[in-house]
Amino acid sequence: MKMKAIIIEDEFNAREEIELLLEETGEVEVIQKCANALDGIKAINKYHPDVIFLDIQLPVINGFEMLAMIEDSIMPRVAFVTAYDEFALQAFENDALDYLLKPVEKERLNKTIKKVKKAILTNEAQEFEIPPLKKIPTIAPHKIKLVDVDSLEFVHSNESGVFFSCGEKKCFTDLTLRVLEERTDLFRCHKQYLVNLDKIDEILFEENSAGKIRTVSNHLIPVSRHYMKDLKGYLGL
Amino acid sequence: MDILINLFKEIAVFLVVAYLFSKTPVFKLLLTKDFSYSDYLILYIFFTSMAIIGTYFGIPVHGAIANNRVIGAAIAGLIGGPFLGFGVGLTAGIHRYFLGGFTALSCGISTTFEGLMAGLVHSYFVRKGRYERVFDPDVAFFTTLAAEVSQMLIILLISKPTTEAVELVKLIAMPMIASNSVGAALIMSLFRDQRSHFDKIGSSYSRQALRIARRLIGELKKGLHFQSAQKIATIIHEETGVAAVAITDREKILAFVGIGSDHHKAGYEIASSTTKSAIKENKIIFLDGTNDHYICPISEKCKLTSVLVVPIRIKDEVIGTIKLYEQKNKFFFKINEALGKGIAELVANQLLSVRYEYQKNLLTKAELNLIQAQINPHFLFNAINTIIAVSRRDANKARDLLMHLSNYFRKNLKRNQDLSTIRDELNHVNSYLEIEKVRFQDHLKIEIDIDSTLMDIKIPTFTLQPLVENAIKHGISKILEDGIVKIKVFKNNGDVQINIEDNAGTYVEPHESSGLGIQIVDKRIKNLVGEDYGVKINCKSDFETIATVLLPGRGTI
Numbered sequence: 176m177k178m179k180a181i182i183i184e185d186e187f188n189a190r191e192e193i194e195l196l197l198e199e200t201g202e203v204e205v206i207q208k209c210a211n212a213l214d215g216i217k218a219i220n221k222y223h224p225d226v227i228f229l230d231i232q233l234p235v236i237n238g239f240e241m242l243a244m245i246e247d248s249i250m251p252r253v254a255f256v257t258a259y260d261e262f263a264l265q266a267f268e269n270d271a272l273d274y275l276l277k278p279v280e281k282e283r284l285n286k287t288i289k290k291v292k293k294a295i296l297t298n299e300a301q302e303f304e305i306p307p308l309k310k311i312p313t314i315a316p317h318k319i320k321l322v323d324v325d326s327l328e329f330v331h332s333n334e335s336g337v338f339f340s341c342g343e344k345k346c347f348t349d350l351t352l353r354v355l356e357e358r359t360d361l362f363r364c365h366k367q368y369l370v371n372l373d374k375i376d377e378i379l380f381e382e383n384s385a386g387k388i389r390t391v392s393n394h395l396i397p398v399s400r401h402y403m404k405d406l407k408g409y410l411g412l
Numbered sequence: 413m414d415i416l417i418n419l420f421k422e423i424a425v426f427l428v429v430a431y432l433f434s435k436t437p438v439f440k441l442l443l444t445k446d447f448s449y450s451d452y453l454i455l456y457i458f459f460t461s462m463a464i465i466g467t468y469f470g471i472p473v474h475g476a477i478a479n480n481r482v483i484g485a486a487i488a489g490l491i492g493g494p495f496l497g498f499g500v501g502l503t504a505g506i507h508r509y510f511l512g513g514f515t516a517l518s519c520g521i522s523t524t525f526e527g528l529m530a531g532l533v534h535s536y537f538v539r540k541g542r543y544e545r546v547f548d549p550d551v552a553f554f555t556t557l558a559a560e561v562s563q564m565l566i567i568l569l570i571s572k573p574t575t576e577a578v579e580l581v582k583l584i585a586m587p588m589i590a591s592n593s594v595g596a597a598l599i600m601s602l603f604r605d606q607r608s609h610f611d612k613i614g615s616s617y618s619r620q621a622l623r624i625a626r627r628l629i630g631e632l633k634k635g636l637h638f639q640s641a642q643k644i645a646t647i648i649h650e651e652t653g654v655a656a657v658a659i660t661d662r663e664k665i666l667a668f669v670g671i672g673s674d675h676h677k678a679g680y681e682i683a684s685s686t687t688k689s690a691i692k693e694n695k696i697i698f699l700d701g702t703n704d705h706y707i708c709p710i711s712e713k714c715k716l717t718s719v720l721v722v723p724i725r726i727k728d729e730v731i732g733t734i735k736l737y738e739q740k741n742k743f744f745f746k747i748n749e750a751l752g753k754g755i756a757e758l759v760a761n762q763l764l765s766v767r768y769e770y771q772k773n774l775l776t777k778a779e780l781n782l783i784q785a786q787i788n789p790h791f792l793f794n795a796i797n798t799i800i801a802v803s804r805r806d807a808n809k810a811r812d813l814l815m816h817l818s819n820y821f822r823k824n825l826k827r828n829q830d831l832s833t834i835r836d837e838l839n840h841v842n843s844y845l846e847i848e849k850v851r852f853q854d855h856l857k858i859e860i861d862i863d864s865t866l867m868d869i870k871i872p873t874f875t876l877q878p879l880v881e882n883a884i885k886h887g888i889s890k891i892l893e894d895g896i897v898k899i900k901v902f903k904n905n906g907d908v909q910i911n912i913e914d915n916a917g918t919y920v921e922p923h924e925s926s927g928l929g930i931q932i933v934d935k936r937i938k939n940l941v942g943e944d945y946g947v948k949i950n951c952k953s954d955f956e957t958i959a960t961v962l963l964p965g966r967g968t969i
Contacts, residue, residue, distance in 0.1 A: 185889075186794070186797075186798065186851050186852070186853075187853045188797070188798045188801035188802060188850065188851065188853075189794070189797055189798065189801065191801050191804075192797065192800060192801035192804075195804065211892055213892075232790075232889075234889060234890050234891055234892050235890065235891065235892055258789075258790050258793035258794040258797060259789040259790045259792075259793045276793070277793055277794065277796075277797040278793070278796055278797040278800050279797075317893070318892070318893065318954075319892060
């Protein structure tokens with residue numbers, strides 16, 4: 176069976192070229208092409224590809240930063256693609272990573288695909304280190320805004336999506352609560368809530384051993400029974 | 413009458429003493445009016461001696477002494493002020509007192525008084541801001557006249573018996589008043605002439621030094637080599653009038669002008685051991701021709717016998733020497749010795765600044781080469797990747813792009829001249845932009861708005877390229893929205909302004925190598941046309957970045 180692949184590359188011609196090369200190998204089916212990291216995240220969350228071909232130099236959120244926004248459980252194999260970036264190349268020095276240099280040579284691509292295929296079969300761990308998530312992309316009209324994680328009080332998820340309050344408004348993000356829980360210091364206090372422990376003003380205990388958290392700007396956030404134990408443990412209560 | 417004649421003989425002796433004094437270095441004290449304590453002491457000793465000698469030379473008349481003591485005190489007072497006048501008068505007065513006679517006391521007192529009186533005349537002129545007047549012979553004449561009249565009155569008042577005092581005054585008043593007034597005036601006139609002589613010498617030397625400096629500076633701009641050394645040596649030779657002038661570097665003679673140039677020739681290795689040791693030991697060597705002789709190492713017939721060798725030092729390193737020669741039986745003027753040292757220093761300073769300028773230029777050149785070599789590899793590989801992709805669909809387009817890429821590189825490599833026209837700069841940038849437009853597709857739009865009358869203005873080569881590249885690499889390629897880069901060239905209040913604008917607003921202050929190009933562009937413009945011009949970058953975050961290049965209306969020629 177062919178591997179399902181997504182290409183994330185900001186230049187049109189480069190996208191076309193790598194797609195063509197991948198299809199020529201006969202091993203890969205390109206299921207989506209994305210021009211930036213945010214489209215990439217959405218596509219990965221939607222299609223759960225086997226492998227992504229990821230350009231490092233992307234606008235606003237670069238390739239490495241994008242990886243921090245993907246849940247571990249659906250993390251695809253990653254083949255980095257770069258024209259020339261001395262900093263990024265330094266990160267590749269251990270050679271365990273798969274990376275391709277633009278313009279991409281066929282032989283090199285075949286080798287990489289072989290390696291990826293084998294890694295998927297043997298479920299080998301990927302060697303790159305995913306950086307912690309510091310900023311959360313939110314969808315503002317006509318642009319992407321990056322919000323500092325440390326400035327948030329809590330994150331809430333409901334049927335309308337994942338959001339947090341920024342100022343007066345709600346800010347929505349495409350990231351899942353799970354990713355935020357995995358990659359940031361935000362603390363899970365409820366199935367639908369993460370809270371920033373540094374922004375807690377008080378904890379109100381209820382009879383059913385659940386409770387509520389009051390944040391510094393007076394938001395009340397539920398704490399479910401299951402997570403209250405963890406919260407107490409974490410705070411040494 | 414005898415008394416008068418004898419007193420004038422004494423005056424004659426005083427004039428000789430004063431003349432000799434005016435030839436000693438001590439006389440230079442009188443060129444200023446601000447004396448130090450030690451100056452006062454020297455003047456005090458000199459004038460006191462003069463006054464006391466006046467007493468000894470005096471002619472005994474009726475138990476008193478007709479004398480010229482007053483001259484020392486009066487001149488001391490006039491030149492040095494009340495304290496000096498009083499001091500000299502008092503000392504000479506006390507001395508007179510102990511010689512005895514019935515006028516001992518009155519003469520003692522009057523001499524002190526006379527010195528003080530002349531001192532007050534000094535103070536009067538100083539207060540009026542006309543110190544020079546104390547050297548006026550008329551002033552000396554009348555001051556001494558008044559002083560001597562006072563002395564006579566004091567003798568009449570104090571000396572007892574009064575009848576004898578009257579007799580004495582009758583006899584000595586006229587000769588003493590006349591001889592001393594005239595004597596003081598003559599001595600003062602001698603001092604005044606000597607002073608103005610010194611003054612003239614001083615100012616003519618300063619003028620000469622300044623003229624040499626002015627003439628040399630022009631020549632030194634070209635550095636020190638055979639041609640410039642020849643010119644410099646000629647100037648020094650003309651201006652100082654020494655027999656010959658040589659300039660050497662550390663190994664050889666660069667120029668030789670004057671007597672002996674038949675056998676001392678430019679290009680020869682340094683033969684003189686004097687010069688060699690001046691270079692080696694980094695010291696000035698002066699063979700004055702009297703105590704130490706210069707012996708020409710080349711020719712026995714050489715007429716040069718004295719030499720001053722001054723090393724040219726740049727930061728403690730000797731880079732050569734300047735040599736002044738005099739011939740046999742000709743005195744090596746002190747002033748030329750001083751000039752020689754001054755000239756070497758001037759030459760060294762000028763060469764240092766020339767060297768500094770040169771290195772500064774060299775540095776900018778090196779930096780320029782660096783930007784040229786710094787063709788962004790990221791751009792190169794992306795461009796090639798783009799062309800490969802395009803070639804699958806559209807061979808003609810791919811060929812066009814390759815031509816642009818080739819044009820861009822060729823210009824990068826070939827453009828080694830310092831200045832280019834705006835037209836050339838745009839042409840270079842255009843090739844770059846053609847490739848970037850294909851890379852970024854609809855994502856990149858270019859708007860060009862240029863006052864066509866400015867196309868031939870000259871600006872430093874590689875002014876536009878780094879700015880345009882910056883707008884794309886650190887601007888447009890960092891945003892998700894469509895990017896617009898505007899290139900504007902227009903007149904602004906007699907200046908020429910170039911704007912490179914982008915709508916990304918993602919400019920960050922350059923660190924390390926990124927943005928180096930812009931810094932160099934700015935530095936080069938400032939070097940060429942001054943601090944008022946150069947590159948400014950204005951960034952409104954997430955809205956726009958405007959890079960402004962301001963140049964004088966004539967460009968940077």
